[in-house]
Amino acid sequence: MTLNRTLAVFAALNGAMAVMVGAFGAHGAGPAIKTLLTTGAHYQIVHALLALACAVWPLRSRLSDIAGWLAVVGGLVFCVAMILTGREPSFGAVAPVGGVLMIAAWLLLAFAALRNPPSRA
Template sequence: MILSRLLAPFACLNGAMAVALGAFAAHGAGPAVKTLLTTGAQYQMIHALLALVCVLWPSRDRLILIAGGMAAAGGLIFSLALSAIALLSLKAMGAVAPIGGLLMILAWLLLAVCALRVPSKSA
């Protein structure tokens, strides 16, 4: 499925970006922007990993891959919005960050629904 072939590299690039952003926050950013950059990097990394979990999910359900895409996109949008606020003083990006947050929340909820749909082998 093309979605899974695109999702894995997208998630990996998100993870690499999160590491770079976190390193910059730790070693190159001033104290005024460090918290925003660190928060963005953490959320981006967690959701990059969630996207990879979705790629590797045993059932290969299309909804699981959609959840992974939402997680990766949400993490990227959230992280970029916080970075734009911190580094470019674009306060208007504060209106964009919740879009990323909403995508991340929806990804977790969709994955929960998919997990509940999997028949239990022990029952």
């Protein structure tokens, strides 16, 4: 198994950001933005874990690497859109871009898993 070190680093950084955003949402944000921050942090942490899984995927391929990067970028775009929507509602229109990237990451990883069945030893 080979590790995609760069993807693992970005996945970990996304995870750290998700915890920071979630903590701010829980302890420092006003009620109007609290739900947005909680939602953004939740999606980002889940997709940081997906990206980390892609970084260590046993059948690592170009498809699993792309799926990991889609998860990293999608989670980041979605979370940042949620943060900015609290200040400027028009940024809510950016959130679906992150959502589409996250969905594509899951679908691409499923395709990668089907394309490369485990070898029988």
